[in-house]
Amino acid sequence: MRRINIAGIIALLIVMAAPCWCQNGSDGKSVSKKTLDNGLIVIVKPEQGSGLVAIAAMVKVGVGQESIQTAGLGNFVSRLLLASTRAKSAEKVASAADAAGGNIGSEWERDLTSIRTVTSSSGFDRTMNLIGECLAEANFEPKWVEHGRKDLLAYIRSQSADPFDRAYSDMRQLLYEDNGYRRPKSVSERAISLATPQDLKQFFAMYYPPNNIVLSIVGDVTAEHAFERTRRAFAGVVARKLPIDRGVPDESLDKPKSQISEVNSNTAYLLTGWLAPAAGSADYAAMAVAANALGGGKGSLMFREMRQRQGIGYEIGVIYPKLRYQSHIVAYVITDPFKDAKPKVSAQDTLQAAQNALMKLVDKLKSEQLSAEELQRAKGYAIGAYSLEHQRILNRAVLLGWAETIGLGYAFNQQYSDIIGAVTAADVQHAAKKYFTNCATVMLSPKQN
Amino acid sequence: MRKITTPLLIFLLASAAFAQVKPTSITQLDSGLTVILQEDHTTELVGIEIWIKAGIRTENATNNGISHFIEHLVFAGTSKRQAGQMDCEMESVGATLDAFTGADYTHFGATVDSQFLSKALEIFADAINDSQFREEDIERERRVILDEIARKQSNPRLLSRALLAERIYGKHPYSMPLEGTPEIVKKLTRADLLEYYRQHYIPSKMAVVLVGDFESKNALAEIDKLFQKSANPKPPNSQAVDIEPLSGQINETIKARFSGDYLAIGFPGPRNSDARDVCAADVLADYFGSGHRSWISEELRAKTALAGDANVDFVTQRDQGLISFVVSGTPDDLPKIKDAIMNKLAEIGSRGLSSAELELAKRTTLGQSAYELETVSGRANAYGFYFALSDAALADTYQANVKSLTNADIIRTAGKYLNPDRAVILTLGPNAEASK
Numbered sequence: 061m062r063r064i065n066i067a068g069i070i071a072l073l074i075v076m077a078a079p080c081w082c083q084n085g086s087d088g089k090s091v092s093k094k095t096l097d098n099g100l101i102v103i104v105k106p107e108q109g110s111g112l113v114a115i116a117a118m119v120k121v122g123v124g125q126e127s128i129q130t131a132g133l134g135n136f137v138s139r140l141l142l143a144s145t146r147a148k149s150a151e152k153v154a155s156a157a158d159a160a161g162g163n164i165g166s167e168w169e170r171d172l173t174s175i176r177t178v179t180s181s182s183g184f185d186r187t188m189n190l191i192g193e194c195l196a197e198a199n200f201e202p203k204w205v206e207h208g209r210k211d212l213l214a215y216i217r218s219q220s221a222d223p224f225d226r227a228y229s230d231m232r233q234l235l236y237e238d239n240g241y242r243r244p245k246s247v248s249e250r251a252i253s254l255a256t257p258q259d260l261k262q263f264f265a266m267y268y269p270p271n272n273i274v275l276s277i278v279g280d281v282t283a284e285h286a287f288e289r290t291r292r293a294f295a296g297v298v299a300r301k302l303p304i305d306r307g308v309p310d311e312s313l314d315k316p317k318s319q320i321s322e323v324n325s326n327t328a329y330l331l332t333g334w335l336a337p338a339a340g341s342a343d344y345a346a347m348a349v350a351a352n353a354l355g356g357g358k359g360s361l362m363f364r365e366m367r368q369r370q371g372i373g374y375e376i377g378v379i380y381p382k383l384r385y386q387s388h389i390v391a392y393v394i395t396d397p398f399k400d401a402k403p404k405v406s407a408q409d410t411l412q413a414a415q416n417a418l419m420k421l422v423d424k425l426k427s428e429q430l431s432a433e434e435l436q437r438a439k440g441y442a443i444g445a446y447s448l449e450h451q452r453i454l455n456r457a458v459l460l461g462w463a464e465t466i467g468l469g470y471a472f473n474q475q476y477s478d479i480i481g482a483v484t485a486a487d488v489q490h491a492a493k494k495y496f497t498n499c500a501t502v503m504l505s506p507k508q509n
Numbered sequence: 510m511r512k513i514t515t516p517l518l519i520f521l522l523a524s525a526a527f528a529q530v531k532p533t534s535i536t537q538l539d540s541g542l543t544v545i546l547q548e549d550h551t552t553e554l555v556g557i558e559i560w561i562k563a564g565i566r567t568e569n570a571t572n573n574g575i576s577h578f579i580e581h582l583v584f585a586g587t588s589k590r591q592a593g594q595m596d597c598e599m600e601s602v603g604a605t606l607d608a609f610t611g612a613d614y615t616h617f618g619a620t621v622d623s624q625f626l627s628k629a630l631e632i633f634a635d636a637i638n639d640s641q642f643r644e645e646d647i648e649r650e651r652r653v654i655l656d657e658i659a660r661k662q663s664n665p666r667l668l669s670r671a672l673l674a675e676r677i678y679g680k681h682p683y684s685m686p687l688e689g690t691p692e693i694v695k696k697l698t699r700a701d702l703l704e705y706y707r708q709h710y711i712p713s714k715m716a717v718v719l720v721g722d723f724e725s726k727n728a729l730a731e732i733d734k735l736f737q738k739s740a741n742p743k744p745p746n747s748q749a750v751d752i753e754p755l756s757g758q759i760n761e762t763i764k765a766r767f768s769g770d771y772l773a774i775g776f777p778g779p780r781n782s783d784a785r786d787v788c789a790a791d792v793l794a795d796y797f798g799s800g801h802r803s804w805i806s807e808e809l810r811a812k813t814a815l816a817g818d819a820n821v822d823f824v825t826q827r828d829q830g831l832i833s834f835v836v837s838g839t840p841d842d843l844p845k846i847k848d849a850i851m852n853k854l855a856e857i858g859s860r861g862l863s864s865a866e867l868e869l870a871k872r873t874t875l876g877q878s879a880y881e882l883e884t885v886s887g888r889a890n891a892y893g894f895y896f897a898l899s900d901a902a903l904a905d906t907y908q909a910n911v912k913s914l915t916n917a918d919i920i921r922t923a924g925k926y927l928n929p930d931r932a933v934i935l936t937l938g939p940n941a942e943a944s945k
Binding site for chain 2: 163217323327359363364369433440444448451452
């Protein structure tokens with residue numbers, strides 16, 4: 061059975077960029093954390109009865125840690141983590157994965173690299189061993205490096221040149237001067253084409269010691285058992301000195317920026333963006349509510365005013381990714397500028413009208429406090445969306461580990477609804493004034509036939 | 510970012526016991542309304558879905574797009590709620606309304622915290638029973654739909670499927686676009702919408718589905734009370750006609766405003782009621798296109814670097830579904846991609862898959878199914894979908910059918926539906942010159 065899945069790129073982007081928070085079902089008090097002698101952090105949330113265990117192993121290296129020269133290496137390394145190890149050939153790794161109950165994959169993200177899997181309770185021990193071996197002993201055999209290179213380059217080239225992706229990438233270029241988040245996640249073909257197995261080994265040696273890794277385990281396993289198996293899986297792997305993490309300083313836009321270009325499409329794209337606080341910032345919660353009040357959901361200001369009242373735009377919304385370093389809020393409108401068939405209206409005029417309407421709403425957030433209903437809706441939307449993110453066992457493991465990895469602490473997940481719930485209308489207005497200042501604008505307008 | 514196939518990771522869920530799930534009950538109330546309930550107290554969430562048997566299949570050449578138009582308006586306003594109010598009420602309690610129109614159905618859904626179930630049910634019933642179709646709401650949504658249609662024109666996957674369907678289904682309503690054409694959408698009146706709504710939004714053509722944390726007895730009574738709309742004694746007759754088989758291969762080149770060039774290949778697939786063929790078609794689609802171990806990934810990408818992004822899909826419908834391949838590549842490579850796919854299809858039609866290939870593909874299909882069924886809304890969706898096509902109980906047999914597929918099923922299904930001599934083949938993109 062299959063239904064057409066029209067969940068477009070927007071939905072995907074939001075899911076990838078802005079996982080939301082809130083605890084689900086059992087209380088967060090059952091979470092235990094332990095730091096092993098070699099510095100590895102293990103977090104376990106037992107959930108009895110399902111017969112399943114989800115494991116997310118997260119390494120604190122993402123796009124943000126790469127320099128322009130090495131951009132792409134982290135992605136390359138992440139793809140080869142599960143290829144072969146010093147002790148096991150690729151075939152043996154694959155069959156170990158199968159024997160452990162199936163399926164295991166790696167992800168390269170903005171703030172971390174992860175190996176994630178769901179296994180049966182009975183396959184848990186074997187899966188832990190496999191993860192330990194891959195994270196300690198990946199060996200970057202030249203044959204697999206070449207295979208991975210080909211695969212990764214093909215993947216980068218196959219990334220659809222969707223106008224929205226392009227506009228969002230342009231937006232980050234305008235917003236940031238010197239921050240890894242500027243770059244697309246797949247990054248440079250050049251670095252990937254030139255990387256040698258030695259380069260990959262060096263990168264791996266630098267960023268993959270146990271003291272740079274968080275293991276998050278959720279499911280049908282006891283905390284004691286999970287700690288013990290993790291200790292065994294990483295036995296003999298010692299802590300190493302990590303590269304100095306200088307962090308990424310906040311930037312500011314000293315003047316508004318804009319970029320207008322043409323796109324071969326029937327629709328026009330408006331993206332307006334601001335630099336915004338990191339997920340760990342004291343201003344984060346107020347700004348998250350502000351972003352949701354502006355464009356989160358069908359009850360948001362943008363949806364009601366722009367889509368419902370003025371009929372501008374079929375797809376309207378706001379992206380506010382939860383990031384370790386300075387993030388960004390991007391409001392977007394996708395519209396057919398010619399639908400009214402008024403001969404004198406150009407795509408530019410339509411986009412400009414959308415931009416004006418949007419800026420009025422932003423000004424309203426700065427000059428007035430949200431009504432009690434608007435505030436409640438924006439908070440409910442944020443909390444509800446995060447709650448739904450926790451429906452899947454793998455996501456629960458990933459979100460728990462993610463919060464710990466980027467420095468928020470795993471408890472952030474269970475605190476999220478309280479953090480959002482505590483935001484007042486005055487907080488939202490204050491944050492809006494502070495962050496909705498100079499903006500960057502990207503417009504893509506359709507080429508005339 | 511590594512593009513992992515998340516569904517594969519969840520394969521195990523297929524066999525996992527949902528410890529707190531009770532058997533599903535399917536009840537038809539006196540009004541004719543079908544109520545499908547599955548209690549599951551694992552989390553404090555409830556997936557609520559309403560499925561109505563109104564889609565392209567119940568449309569014609571003069572009202573095409575009307576099911577989708579109504580989908581846009583049902584939650585727009587009732588006599589006690591203004592436009593937007595229902596969305597705000599739902600979002601205030603953390604739920605988001607979701608709606609979709611398909612070939613055979615219109616569906617509305619949301620996932621709510623169980624403490625807000627009664628409120629959500631009241632909102633759903635209000636919308637379904639008492640939509641007002643105010644002129645200002647109609648005009649606003651008309652513009653939004655025109656935007657939606659325009660946006661589809663630059664989406665390779667959606668446009669390709671629509672163009673394939675147009676050629677494959679001939680006089681059957683499935684040949685028409687889901688959203689209708691701009692010409693028809695501009696012409697539909699309030700009277701048209703109201704007439705269609707009164708004809709199709711009737712209890713005998715509708716199911717309410719709940720999956721999650723609730724008590725069945727209370728929920729059933731509440732639903733019975735809320736959805737007390739008078740039954741229409743005469744439900745409309747289905748206007749669907751038989752689908753004429755294609756007499757030969759169709760080849761066309763179409764200029765499209767995409768950022769790259771695409772090849773689209775389509776075939777009419779099995780009907781929903783041919784359950785084993787449906788499963789085999791899903792498995793074949795996954796064999797070709799799901800994940801980094803799929804045939805397209807390995808043969809057309811890793812080995813030969815011909816294909817860019819690729820999507821292979823089988824959409825199950827009440828009448829014959831649509832099997833589609835949509836693959837991007839350079840204009841020079843598209844003919845090579847076409848030949849490779851056609852040769853592979855012919856090979857599968859005679860020899861099927863190796864047992865390792867079949868096992869991997871079945872596992873992928875089961876993984877995707879399990880992934881869909883992991884959430885309460887995913888399960889509510891599956892029951893509602895099968896209700897709208899024919900029989901909700903089919904949702905429970907899908908995984909067993911996939912597991913029991915043999916190579917003989919694959920050969921039969923490929924031979925019956927994936928005949929290269931009866932394919933519709935389109936080349937689309939900025940570099941394509943429109944020609945037949």
